[in-house]
Amino acid sequence: MKKLAESIKSKPYIGWIIFACSMAIVFGLGILAASITERRAEIATLYANKKVEIEGINAKNEEWGINYPREYNTWKKTKEMNFSSKHLGNTTEDVLESRPEMVLLWAGYAFSRDYSAPRGHMYAIEDVTHTLRTGNPDHDHNDMQPSTCWACKSPDVPRMMHEKGVEEFYKAAWSAHGSEIVNPIGCADCHDPETMNLTITRPALIEAFERQGRDISDATPQEMRSLVCAQCHVEYFFQGDGKYLTFPWDGGFTVEDMEAYYDNLDYSDWTHTLSRAPMLKAQHPDYELFLLGPHAKRGLSCADCHMPYKAEGGIKYSDHQIVSPLKNVSSTCQTCHRDSEANLVNYVYEYQDKALEVRDRIENELAKAHVMAKTAWDAGAAENDMQNALQLIRQAQWRWDFAVASHGGSFHAPVETQRILAHSLDRTLQAQLELQRVLFTLGVADVKMPDISTKAKAQEYIGLDMDKLNADKQKWIKNTLPTWVEKARSEGKIVS
Ligand code: HEC
Ligand code: HEC
Ligand code: HEC
Numbered sequence: 001m002k003k004l005a006e007s008i009k010s011k012p013y014i015g016w017i018i019f020a021c022s023m024a025i026v027f028g029l030g031i032l033a034a035s036i037t038e039r040r041a042e043i044a045t046l047y048a049n050k051k052v053e054i055e056g057i058n059a060k061n062e063e064w065g066i067n068y069p070r071e072y073n074t075w076k077k078t079k080e081m082n083f084s085s086k087h088l089g090n091t092t093e094d095v096l097e098s099r100p101e102m103v104l105l106w107a108g109y110a111f112s113r114d115y116s117a118p119r120g121h122m123y124a125i126e127d128v129t130h131t132l133r134t135g136n137p138d139h140d141h142n143d144m145q146p147s148t149c150w151a152c153k154s155p156d157v158p159r160m161m162h163e164k165g166v167e168e169f170y171k172a173a174w175s176a177h178g179s180e181i182v183n184p185i186g187c188a189d190c191h192d193p194e195t196m197n198l199t200i201t202r203p204a205l206i207e208a209f210e211r212q213g214r215d216i217s218d219a220t221p222q223e224m225r226s227l228v229c230a231q232c233h234v235e236y237f238f239q240g241d242g243k244y245l246t247f248p249w250d251g252g253f254t255v256e257d258m259e260a261y262y263d264n265l266d267y268s269d270w271t272h273t274l275s276r277a278p279m280l281k282a283q284h285p286d287y288e289l290f291l292l293g294p295h296a297k298r299g300l301s302c303a304d305c306h307m308p309y310k311a312e313g314g315i316k317y318s319d320h321q322i323v324s325p326l327k328n329v330s331s332t333c334q335t336c337h338r339d340s341e342a343n344l345v346n347y348v349y350e351y352q353d354k355a356l357e358v359r360d361r362i363e364n365e366l367a368k369a370h371v372m373a374k375t376a377w378d379a380g381a382a383e384n385d386m387q388n389a390l391q392l393i394r395q396a397q398w399r400w401d402f403a404v405a406s407h408g409g410s411f412h413a414p415v416e417t418q419r420i421l422a423h424s425l426d427r428t429l430q431a432q433l434e435l436q437r438v439l440f441t442l443g444v445a446d447v448k449m450p451d452i453s454t455k456a457k458a459q460e461y462i463g464l465d466m467d468k469l470n471a472d473k474q475k476w477i478k479n480t481l482p483t484w485v486e487k488a489r490s491e492g493k494i495v496s
C-alpha cells in the first residue's frame with residue numbers, strides 16, 4: 001500500500017487509473033444488480049399473464065405448460081436421446097453388459113439382474129416400471145418393492161403423500177400406487193404453483209436438515225438451485241419395516257461419515273451370496289460429492305451448469321432440458337470460462353478417464369475378493385476367521401459404489417472421487433491378503449476365477465434364471481401395466 005501511495009504521488013495519473021477501474025467495477029456490479037431486478041420483473045410479468053390457475057399439487061405438467069410454454073417446451077426435450085459424450089449422455093447403456101464384473105459384485109441383490117445408465121427425467125416412470133429390479137409384482141410377492149421406490153420418480157408422489165400421509169405412502173406395496181404415480185418428474189416436484197418459487201416437496205430432505213440442526217427454509221435462492229435436485233440425487237436408504245426414506249447425513253456428507261451412520265445402526269442392504277459379506281449399496285450421492293468439489297466451493301449450484309439461461313424474443317429463461325452440460329458448452333461452461341470448447345470438454349474427459357482407470361482395476365480385484373471368500377467358505381472356513389475379510393469387502397465395495405454411482409462425481413469433485421477410489425482399492429487388496437491367509441491355513445493353493453466375460457455368463461455363475469425373470473416381467477408388462485395406465489387415464493390423472 002505504501003509503495004502504491006508513493007507511486008501515485010510521483011505519477012498522479014495512476015490515481016486516475018485506479019479511480020476509473022473502481023468506477024468500472026461499480027458499474028459492472030450495478031448492471032448485475034439491475035439484471036437480477038430485471039429478471040425478477042420479467043418473471044413477475046410472466047405470473048401476471050398466467051392463463052390458468054394451478055391449484056393444489058398438480059402433477060400434470062401439460063397444465064403448467066399453458067402458463068409457462070418456454071420452460072415446458074424445453075422440459076419436454078428431456079425425452080430426447082441424441083447426445084453422447086465420451087462416457088455419459090442421454091442415451092441408454094446396458095451397464096452390466098459393458099462391465100459384467102458388476103453382476104458378481106451385486107450377487108444376491110436386484111441390481112445384478114438389470115442396470116442401465118440413466119437417461120432423461122421424462123423416462124423416470126417408464127424405466128422404474130420396466131426394469132427387472134421391480135420384478136413381477138403380480139406373483140413375485142417375496143420380491144415386491146415398497147412404494148418408497150416411487151419417491152424420486154414423479155410429482156404424483158408429493159400429491160399422494162399429501163392425500164395418504166407420508167408413512168402410509170412409503171409402507172404400501174410398490175404396486176399399490178401403480179395407477180396413481182403416472183406423470184414423470186416435473187413442475188410440481190420443484191415449484192410452488194402460486195409464486196413459482198423453488199420449493200422442497202420431499203420430506204426426507206427436510207427431515208435430514210432438521211436432524212443436522214438446520215432449517216431448510218433458511219436456504220438462499222442460490223442454494224435452492226441445488227436443493228431441488230438434492231431431493232433425489234443423493235444417498236438414501238429405506239429405514240425399518242415402514243421402509244421410511246431416510247438420508248444418512250446425521251454425521252456429515254463424506255463417505256466415511258455415512259458409513260459410520262450405517263455401522264451404528266448395524267445396517268446392511270443385503271448379504272452377498274458368494275462372499276456372505278454384509279453389504280451396503282450406495283445410491284447416487286451426486287449432491288453430497290458435488291458439495292466437496294471446486295465448483296460448489298465457489299458458490300455454484302446444479303442449475304448453473306445443468307439448467308443454463310436461454311434467451312428467446314428478449315426473454316431470458318432457464319433451459320429445463322436437464323442433461324449433460326457438455327451438450328451446450330457455450331451456454332454452460334463458457335459463461336464463466338474463456339477456454340475453447342475443446343479444452344473445456346477435455347478437462348472433463350481427463351478427470352473421468354483418470355477415475356475410470358482406478359475404477360476398472362477395483363472392479364476386477366473386488367470380484368476376485370468375493371470369489372476368494374466363496375472358495376474359503378467352500379473349503380470349510382470358520383465364521384471367526386472370515387470376519388476381518390468380510391468387513392474389508394463391505395468397506396471396499398461401499399467406497400467403490402459411492403464414487404461410481406455418482407455418475408458426475410469424477411468431474412463434480414475430482415480429488416475427492418480419486419481419494420475414495422484409492423481407499424476402495426486399498427481395502428480390496430487388504431481383503432485379498434486376509435483371504436489368502438485364511439485359504440493358506442485351509443490348504444487351498446489355487447483360486448479359480450469363473451468366466452464372467454459377458455453379462456449372461458456372470459448371471460449364470462451367480463445362479464440367476466434370467467429366462468424366467470425376463471418372461472415373467474414381459475407377461476406383467478403385457479397384462480398388468482396397461483390396466484394401470486387405463487385406470488389413471490379414466491380418472492383424469494394423466495392428460496392424454
Ligand atoms: C424427483 C426426483 C428428481 C429430481 C428433483 C431431479 N432428478 Fe435428475 N434424475 C432423476 C431420475 C429418477 C433420473 C433417471 C431417469 C431415467 O433414466 O429413467 C434422473 C436423471 C438425471 C440426469 C441424467 C439425464 C441425462 O439425460 O443425462 C441428470 C443430468 C439429472 N438427473 C440432473 C438433475 C438436476 C441437475 C436436478 C435439479 C435441477 C435434478 N436432476 C432433479 C430424479 C430426479
Ligand atoms: C428439477 C427441478 C425443476 C423442475 C422439474 C422444473 N423446474 Fe422450473 N425451475 C427450476 C430451477 C432451478 C429454476 C431457476 C430458478 C431460479 O433461478 O431462481 C426454474 C425456473 C423456472 C421458472 C422461472 C423463469 C425461468 O425460466 O428461470 C419458471 C416459470 C419455471 N421454472 C417453470 C417450470 C415448469 C412449467 C416446469 C414443468 C414443465 C418446471 N419449471 C419444472 C427447477 C425445476
Ligand atoms: C460446473 C458445472 C456443473 C455443476 C455445477 C454440476 N454439474 Fe453435474 N455434471 C457436469 C458435467 C460436466 C458432467 C459430466 C457430463 C458428461 O460427461 O457428459 C455432469 C454429470 C452429471 C450427472 C450424470 C449424468 C449422466 O448422464 O449420467 C448427474 C446426475 C449430475 N451431473 C447431477 C448434478 C447435480 C445434482 C448437481 C448439483 C448438486 C450438479 N450436477 C452440478 C457439470 C456440472
Ligand code: HEC
Pocket residue numbers: 294295298300304305325326332333334335336337344345347348
Ligand atoms: C457460473 C460459473 C462457472 C461455470 C458455469 C463453470 N465454471 Fe468451472 N469454475 C468456476 C470457478 C469460479 C472456478 C474456480 C476458479 C479459480 O479458482 O481459479 C472454476 C474451476 C474450474 C476448473 C478447475 C477446477 C479445480 O480443480 O480447481 C475446471 C477444470 C473447470 N472449472 C471446468 C469447467 C467446465 C468443464 C464447466 C462446464 C461443464 C465449468 N467449469 C462451468 C466457475 C464456473
